[in-house]
Each structure stands twice: as C-alpha cells, then as structure tokens.
Amino acid sequence: MLTAVNAIKLILLISLGLFYFIGLGWLVIGPLLHGNLFTRIKEFQRSQEISLMMISGLIINYGITIILHSLISSLILGGILAIIGFSCYLGMSYKSLRKTSLSLYSFYKWLGIILVASLFLGPIITIPLSDWDALSIWFLHAKMIYTAGSFSLLTGWQHPSVLFSHVDYPNLIPTLAAQITYLMGYWNEYLPKLSLFFLLLPAIILIFSFFKRSFGFLFLIILIPFSFASRLWDGYMDGYLSLFFAISMLLLGKYHKESKPIDLISSLFCLLPLLYLKNEGVLAVISGFFAILFTLLLKRTSFSFRRFFKNHWKLFLFIFILVIPFLIWTYYKHQWGITSDLELGTNQSFIRFMNRIQNGSYKLVLDNTNFELKNGLILLGILLSASIAVKQWLPKELIPAIIAAGIYSLGIIVVYMVTPYDLNWHLHQSVYRTLLTVNTSIYVACFYLVSFLEENEESFKDKFKAKAY
C-alpha cells in the first residue's frame, strides 16, 4: 500500500513538474513561434516545441524565484502563470490535434523518449547525493535555499563557512531542487535530485528529434548521452552543460543542412540554460554564438545584420527575456560582494598566464587536454578518413561543432593557464569534466560524418538496385 502511495506521489510530482514547465514555457514559445497563445499558426515538430517550452519554463521559474526571492511566492506566481500557459496550450493542442493523427514514426519516437527517460529516472532517484561537488556545491546551495525558504541574502551566501562552495556559481538546479523539497516539506539526499530529471527530459526529447531507423541515430544516442550517462545522475552540472552544448551544435548542423528556422531557434534555446548551469556556461555560450554566426554567414551569400535583426526581433526579445535572470544574478553577485575564486581578468591572472608560458607549464595543460580529447579526435580521424576516401568534400554540418569545440577548448586552456590554484591539482580535479563539452562536440561532428557515410551507402544501394533492374 505504502509503495503504491509513494509511486502515485512520484508520478504526480513528475506530472505536476511537466505541466508547470510546459505551462510557463508556452508563455514564451507560443508568441515566439505562433505569434499568439491560442492558435497554432505554423507546423513544427511537437516534440521540439515541447522541449523548447520546458527549457523556457525552467529559466522562467528560476527568474521568478530570483526576482521574488521567496520560494512560496515564486511557486504561487509560477503556478498561476503555468496554469494560464498550460490552459492556452491545451486549448491550442485540442484544436490542432483534431486535424492531425499520430503517425507510427511519432509513436516510436515517443516510445523511445519514454524508455530513455525511464532508464535515467532510476539512477537519478535511487542513488543518493554522494559525489564531491554535488554535496559541496550544487545541493549544498539547494539546501541553503530550501532552509532559508528564499533565494536572497538570507540564504547565507556570505557566511564564511560556505565560501568553499563557489557561491558565485549559477543556481538553476539548486533553486529547482530547493523548490521540490520545499513543496514536499522535507530535505533528504534523494528527493532534490529529481530536479535533474526535469532538466534532462527536454534534452532527451531534442535528441529524439534526430530519430530515424539508422545506424547514425544509434551511434548518436550511444555517444550522447549514454557515453557520459553517469555524469547526468551524479549531481554534477558538467554533464548537463556538455549535453545541452552538444544538442545545440547538433541542431545547428541540422539547420545548416535543412534550413528550418525552428532548428536555429532550438539551437539558440539550448545555449541559454548553459548560463544557468555553470560559470563555464558563459564560455560555452560565446563559443556557440560564434558557431551560429559562422553558420549564418556560411549559408547566406549576402548577409545583412540589419535585415537579420529586423526579421528576427521577436526571437531576440524573448532571448533577452530569458537572459534577464542571468543579469540579475550577476547584479546580485556584485551587490553582495560574491566573487569568483579564479580571479579572471585581473592583473594577477595576466601575470600568472605569462609566467606559465615562460616556465613551460603550458605543456602540462596541453598534455592533459590531449589526453582528454584523444578518444574523440581519433574517432573523428577515422571517420574523416573514411569520408574523404568516399567523396572529395565533407559534410558542412560538422563545421559548427568543430568551431565551437575549438573556441571552447581554447577558452578552457586559458582558464587553466591563469588559475590561482596549483596547476597540477586543478587539472587533476577538473579537466576530465571541463573538456567533456569539447568531447561531446567532437562526437556531434562524428555523428554528421557517420550520417554522411550512411547516406552515401544508401545512394550506392539505390544505384545498385537500379542497375539490377
């Protein structure tokens, strides 16, 4: 009986969360994609639309909390907005679903999404918080917000005993974890991890927007997310940073290939949560931005920024809205005297950089970078050689991922070069996590090469069949 009650509680909690984020997200995605909240104007993949709504919902929820401070007020306001948004979405879906029927392709796709999500749900909720950063940073912040009942100065960010926990880090997941525990009324080492599931779900849905019965998709899903699955349930943010960054580059590649605006929008929206996951997210967003810029320039012969902004002002407006919580947190950090321990941009950091160039420490950074990226680069090398052997040219879809990976890895190398900590210690502690983002981008490039080779094989098969007839 108790198990049944607990199972119902879990299902209700997950369902409530989904309705909440979808409802909040529709308030942004509805006007952005359809120009209103009530009528479906354009046809997009529903799965892609839902994941965009969830991403926006997560950020809006964080924004409401950071503005209102109090968890209870934010949940009430968020709840009201979510009810409005979800009712509008439901009304719109009812009207549009009557006109269309579920295809077998969609059925298989959603089955896959549910299966993968269920696979991840187990480890997320059954393995307690135990890894270092999860306990020392992310879920310590969550517990602080939960016990204070607010995201404010009262949370205790300035208390000397928590300064080790990098209080300057962004708090999307800690806030969500605090809200979940606040809603249930107690803290333990399992329940806050449910917040990870809500972040994971839109990512899984977006990966399945590449679903087709092919080796390419199997290759993709094995590498992203299964090759770093443990990083998605251990309570670290690095896995999620890498996951969303990789998906953004995947969608950018798809946009380059198919020129569907929804893919560009999705790619941009996948970069936004990075600002709220880790400080490295800013570097990831910059890298992603350059990749997007390059893709746009590559696609258009006569590119005009003025025309681009004129045509896409609504997109920029909503992106700005979703960046506001990041700006507020930056303002609070400044007001509350919270600084980063890395001392980036200071004179000391520049001196350390020059010293490490002179004393040859940069070789240590490069050696570690090479060690971490070796596997990805070798796989890329194998697939590149196979592709070049088949055709003279390479698929251009892989370029954004390579550009973003290059910029990001350069940025990370610079961060290690200026670190105030012992370089050896810092590299040993974190390089395997920080460069995961680069590895996943390389995997994205590999995916496009595999797809290219697979398409080549298909066309060869077709030619063979035509000859036989």
Added chain:
Amino acid sequence: MTSIKQFVSVHQNGLKKFLKFLPICIFGFIELFLKNRFFFIFIVLFFVVALFLEHRRYFFLIITTTLIFITLNTLAFDNLVSFKNVDLPFYQHPKQALINLFSPNSGEEVYPSQVQTMVSLLHSYNIETYNLSDHFMDDVETQQRIVGAAWPIKLEKTSPYLFIGNDEIQNFQGCAIIEQKEYVTLVNCR
C-alpha cells in the same frame, strides 16, 4: 602553363588521390605530434583500405570499427551496465527506493561516520552553532560535509560548542565535555 594543364589532365586520378591523402596526412601528423603513434598508423591504414573499397559498399566496416572503438574507448557500455544494475532492482522492487525518496533525512549514510555523529549530537542538544578543532578543520572532507549535513546549524569560529577528536581531549582541559562518542567528542568551551 600548358605543361601544367597537361600534367593535371594526365595525372588527374593520381592528383585526386593525393589531395584526398593530404588532409589525412595532416591529421595523422597531428596524432603523431600528440604521441598517438598507434592511431596515426591506424588512421592512415584505415584510409588506404577505405580508398581501395571506394567503389564497394564498406559501411559495415565503419559500423564495426566505430562500435569497437566506442566499446573500448568510451564509458557508454559501462554506463549501460550501471543502468541495468540500478534500473532492474528499482523497477522490479521499488519499495525501498520510494521510501528513501519520500522520507525526511534519508540518505544521511552518504556522510562520513564522524559527520553523522556530529549531526546527531547537534540535534540532540539543540545547538545552533558549532566549531571544529584544527584536527577536523584540516580534514577537508569532514569540514565540507559537516557544513552541508548540519546546515542551517552553522559552523562559527566564535561558537562555544566544539567538536574535537577523542585523542585531543587533553588539549581542551578548560572545556566541559558534553558527550563523547566513538569518533567525536562534543565540548563546551564557554
């Protein structure tokens, strides 16, 4: 100029193959530079094989190579085993996992035993702030875990309540012992 054109038209196929080989050589050289000698040889050999199979169907070779590579060089299959080890018991017998999920303070066993003892002492005596002896303060794990486990009870330098190791009692003779446990002693140094 005409002689170059003639050369290009005569050796068109050879030149094409050379142009294909060039990026592989560059990539291979990078691998060699990064001391990945085996993979340099592997990539070049793979390219040569692929070149010979250019007009045949060799996608199966790519599938096999990539799957072997993923199995040996990534954690994908290890993670799948972890999924099996966690998901099967959870979905077959979810009782304990769900009880853990919906019980206050469950999962405290993740903390080191001395931290668990400290937290229980703080709760037993309704203490609002505490301090740690240098012995515990120097142990980074104990220090960070007690801050997390005990929060909102705060670690304060000025707190009279101090956790000391059992072998440190003689160093705190001016303090009253409140309770002594297996790893930790709680003293009042007011």
